[in-house]
Amino acid sequence: MRNEFAWYLGAIALDFDHVWTTGVLTLDANVLLDLYRYNAETRESIFSAIGLFGERVWVSRQAAGEFFSNRRKVVVSAALDFDHARRAVDGVRKAVTEGLTELRKLRLVPRQVADGLEGGFTDAFEKAAAEIEAARLVHPDHFREDQILDRLLTVFEGRVGDGFEGERRDGVIREGVARYKAKRPPGYMDETTKEGDRRYGDVLMWLETIEFAKAAKVPVVFVTSELKEDWWEKGSGRILGPRWELLKEFHEQTGQPVLIYQTERFAHFAAERAGASLKPDIAREIREVSARRGRIQPPAVEVEHLPQVAEADENLGTLEIELLREVMMMTGSGRLEPPMAGVPEVRATVTASPAGCPPLDVRCATGTTFDFNVHIRPIERGRVLPVGHYVVEYECAYDASGSVDQDGG
Structure with missing residues (x-):
């Protein structure tokens, strides 16, 4: 029984320190793209976590390709946050104005009540608008000078996978079709939300990562911002851990352990290993960005x-x-x-x-x-x-x- 379930016993008795100190870090495309969605402090915490691995980093060609395919859209979308904020403030201002109009119609209420409220709200709205505009002005223009991209290019220089081409890629996609039919992770939940070969991106990335670990004979620390059940085992409204099928497949194909983290957990453990703790505001922003992405349908x-x-x-x-x-x-x-x-x-x-x-x-x-x-x-x-x-x-x-x-x- 020990031999048959070595993948499971290894997972629950895994030497985490050994994997962190000898394993190779690889990131899903969504982790790389989220760097554009975070504020500066959160972004630096992720880069610091990546830096703990030094040269022991690698990115699959599939993840790198998805990053470059989606980078422009994410940059534009992130910059639109300022417009959304301005419209939100304008919406609140309109609601307050309408409320004050109704308040002034109440003749038994002294007019100075509404006048006092209006003065306070006006100052608050003007301050909010000014702060939003100030934040917009200092927000970097990633189309003109992209320091995030420059840093990623440096980190992963010479450390990109070969990917799958031609008949080999066609074979992996056929395997993906069969896996999705059997609801075998990862990625099957993309079948109805993505088009063409894009729906098999997770399978391409996962199998490329397995081939890399097998050839290099190294453990892997895999980080993704995915929240869906085709990556995570869930119960009683909680994420219990990676899908057991992924741990089993990785162990059987490579003979190596794999640690699969969501971004927040990865940042948490990285901070601990650096002798610090992850700030609550950083953890909260990582969760909010992941949750928001999960709610948003890909743009049409x-x-x-x-x-x-x-x-x-x-x-x-x-x-x-x-x-x-x-x-x-x-x-x-x-x-x-x-x-x-x-x-x-x-x-x-x-x-x-x-x-x-x-x-x-x-x-x-x-x-x-x-x-x-x-x-x-x-x-x-x-x-x-x-x-x-x-x-x-x-x-x-x-x-x-x-x-x-x-x-x-």
């Missing part, structure tokens, strides 16, 4: 905003929109820099679309001076937008004496 559109005129009273340009999956409506957003002098009138026209695209209904919306949205859907109900490239020409104009019309054509 990629948008490139190309302004041609950017003035306080006029902004003209195009939105280049790549639709990645069929949808019934899509939205392209643009940023107005510098902010316009007032909320503008927005008009837009689709000037290019994929073959077979039905007639389109185009509507524009904005309630701010710093961004706008273009909503596109088929005129005929029940039709979908085909996958492909769309070009939208837009015009934003502010006239202090005019009114705002939010519909375009």
